[in-house]
Amino acid sequence: MRLLALVAGLGLASAALAAGCRDLPYVLESPAGVLGGEVMSYRAGELVFERACAELEELGFVAGRVVYRKAEGRLLAQDAEGEIAGWRFRAERLWADGERVGLEGAELSRGRIRVRAREVVVEGGAARLRDLEVAAPGYRLRAREGTVTRDRLVAVAVVATPCESGEALALAGRRAVFDVESGLLVFSESELDFHGVCLARPGELSFATDRPLDLSFPLRLDLSRGLTLGVEGLPLPEPGRPVNLWRNRLTLLGKELFTDTPSLSLGLSSPEGGFGVEVGPGGFSGSLWGPGFRSELREDGRGFLELRHGPAPGVGTFAVLVDGGSDWLVLGGELRTKARVPLAGGDLSLSAGATLAAPLGADPWAQLGGGARFRRGEFEAGVELGFHLGEPASFWGRERVSDRLTARARLGELGFSLLVEPGRVSSGLSYSGPVSLRADYGEFEDVRRLELGLGYRSPPPAPGGFSYAVRLGYDLLLGSWSRAEATLGYSDGCFVYQVSTWYRPAPWPDEAGGFGASLGMRLR
Amino acid sequence: MRLIAAFLTASLALAAGFAAFTVEPEGDQVVDLMTGVTTLPQGGRLVDAERGLALEAAYIEYKEGEFVKARDARLVRGDVRFRAGELVYRAGEERVVLSGGVSLTTPYLEGLSAPRGVLFLKDQVAVLEGGVKSERPEFSAPSLVADTAGGLVLLVGEFSYRDPELGVTLRGQGPEARLLLRFREDGEVEATTEVPEEVAARLLAYLER
Numbered sequence: 001m002r003l004l005a006l007v008a009g010l011g012l013a014s015a016a017l018a019a020g021c022r023d024l025p026y027v028l029e030s031p032a033g034v035l036g037g038e039v040m041s042y043r044a045g046e047l048v049f050e051r052a053c054a055e056l057e058e059l060g061f062v063a064g065r066v067v068y069r070k071a072e073g074r075l076l077a078q079d080a081e082g083e084i085a086g087w088r089f090r091a092e093r094l095w096a097d098g099e100r101v102g103l104e105g106a107e108l109s110r111g112r113i114r115v116r117a118r119e120v121v122v123e124g125g126a127a128r129l130r131d132l133e134v135a136a137p138g139y140r141l142r143a144r145e146g147t148v149t150r151d152r153l154v155a156v157a158v159v160a161t162p163c164e165s166g167e168a169l170a171l172a173g174r175r176a177v178f179d180v181e182s183g184l185l186v187f188s189e190s191e192l193d194f195h196g197v198c199l200a201r202p203g204e205l206s207f208a209t210d211r212p213l214d215l216s217f218p219l220r221l222d223l224s225r226g227l228t229l230g231v232e233g234l235p236l237p238e239p240g241r242p243v244n245l246w247r248n249r250l251t252l253l254g255k256e257l258f259t260d261t262p263s264l265s266l267g268l269s270s271p272e273g274g275f276g277v278e279v280g281p282g283g284f285s286g287s288l289w290g291p292g293f294r295s296e297l298r299e300d301g302r303g304f305l306e307l308r309h310g311p312a313p314g315v316g317t318f319a320v321l322v323d324g325g326s327d328w329l330v331l332g333g334e335l336r337t338k339a340r341v342p343l344a345g346g347d348l349s350l351s352a353g354a355t356l357a358a359p360l361g362a363d364p365w366a367q368l369g370g371g372a373r374f375r376r377g378e379f380e381a382g383v384e385l386g387f388h389l390g391e392p393a394s395f396w397g398r399e400r401v402s403d404r405l406t407a408r409a410r411l412g413e414l415g416f417s418l419l420v421e422p423g424r425v426s427s428g429l430s431y432s433g434p435v436s437l438r439a440d441y442g443e444f445e446d447v448r449r450l451e452l453g454l455g456y457r458s459p460p461p462a463p464g465g466f467s468y469a470v471r472l473g474y475d476l477l478l479g480s481w482s483r484a485e486a487t488l489g490y491s492d493g494c495f496v497y498q499v500s501t502w503y504r505p506a507p508w509p510d511e512a513g514g515f516g517a518s519l520g521m522r523l524r
Numbered sequence: 525m526r527l528i529a530a531f532l533t534a535s536l537a538l539a540a541g542f543a544a545f546t547v548e549p550e551g552d553q554v555v556d557l558m559t560g561v562t563t564l565p566q567g568g569r570l571v572d573a574e575r576g577l578a579l580e581a582a583y584i585e586y587k588e589g590e591f592v593k594a595r596d597a598r599l600v601r602g603d604v605r606f607r608a609g610e611l612v613y614r615a616g617e618e619r620v621v622l623s624g625g626v627s628l629t630t631p632y633l634e635g636l637s638a639p640r641g642v643l644f645l646k647d648q649v650a651v652l653e654g655g656v657k658s659e660r661p662e663f664s665a666p667s668l669v670a671d672t673a674g675g676l677v678l679l680v681g682e683f684s685y686r687d688p689e690l691g692v693t694l695r696g697q698g699p700e701a702r703l704l705l706r707f708r709e710d711g712e713v714e715a716t717t718e719v720p721e722e723v724a725a726r727l728l729a730y731l732e733r
Binding site for chain 1: 691692693694695696697698700701703712713714715716717718
């Protein structure tokens, strides 16, 4: 009978008790809460509730069996599940004495964070953990000890890794704090190691746990046309901002090196704006963009300026456009709008746009376009149509101006695509399971192609294992093999390293032909 | 659990006490020679000096070897006091029917009461029913069956037991609630809500008789 006096002694205030526990056939009530069960017994100083539950403000649980040992003044439960300090928990064993609650073989969870600990001791509203492992989407964390309160998890002597197994890439920190409210995981005095080699000592570093940890390595190595080497979209540190929310990206690429058309690209982008420059044999080109404007300078000396304004989110935008050079000037205006409506249990998106351009010294022209896209479950279909009135310049800004019809549909693994524009018709049917099949038809100027493709892709590599993919193409109209492609992947449990190579004796337009190879690396 | 032990002691005392007694009338003592029934209309005492047991009542009617009837009866043995509005003992049926309000007081127990009760002397089983209540400790149940020979007490129906010192209350909820108490010879008490089927069937049958 001293059970709830014990529970009251845990320092837990009285609370509104859950009706579920109070409604059990046998209950023990006190100002601190209620302990209930479907069966109760008392024998030799042990009070036992079977199929039991307990409900208090800071501690509530259900358990197959709850025992109170009068002589020891101790409450014991097996296979307990419940809530403590706002965290869900499961424990192989739960014990409570006059001042503390302990969990053994415990797992605590809050949202998408799971914490396993060899031992948890709850005292004064906080849970102290020993030998804990934290699993969050995209990364794992282990620590020697930690503390869990209603608002946060603090871990000491921490190693965090995004790796599926092993710790090839690891962030070691003296201390890490997970804030439940903001979802931020903040490391202090941290060190980033790659295969045991220190890459950086960023000091304080934070992750947003409610966002995926996108660590695709931005290295680009391509051997298809000379050598292309550099980084593309490398995230740049932003002090005080979670790692996976870094928005500034750097691109530095040497393209087609060791050919007669080498070039160098440099770019920096952020959600607010950015710039890019490219220097090649033909000269210099660049672009600069920011909120509401985009400007470009092309190699031929012509420039393009777009000033865009959206009066309200979701309504649409209008823009003033200038395209021209020393001997050429076009003034234009553009309106774009879009809408989303629910339809037949799915989502229908509609868009429309109109551009009016007035070249100085020539007739004006207009481009009209619109599209519709429907999504419902695994089915997705879309169609876009654009056409022009008058005689436009072939390029407008960076886009090729042309009458065009595109259509796409996808149902699970099945896909269909269609593109029709002057001088070019292409369509494709595909099945993209582990074994993939493709049929692509195209008409380009005076060339017609009908390619059948067969491919196989093995499952993603297990840690320490390999994966591979192959694809062969044969053109029925050319009567010859059109492609042979292969990719080999290796996983070290953390990164997947990929090498791809291809031979395309008959490439499609916009595709690199001949021999080529590229290297890639991505997280898991 | 001591209240149950006290109740059992009193029940056994009462059952045993009718074996042989002396009569101390408060007023008249009327003997009907035709029926052999003795009446104490102003009440009096039946005393079993050997067992230290006394039945005091405002009205007593008895026939030795057959029955004792008493109104406003108080059965006293040492510091155990047992009261009933009406008491009827029939030697043939070997049962004592208590009605008009039954109460029991011992050093460990104050104000155990019930509207009615039956003592099955041969089986050494006592039943209290109609709403059993105890003031100290605070305790209640619709019915109670005590098997004095087996050292068992079964609380039947929605019961509660409150310990004011600890501020806790144990409740059995709903008409199907049961609490079986087993009094062991070493003085320990065991309790369970999972009553063995044969025990439940045997003890619950007394509520039907």
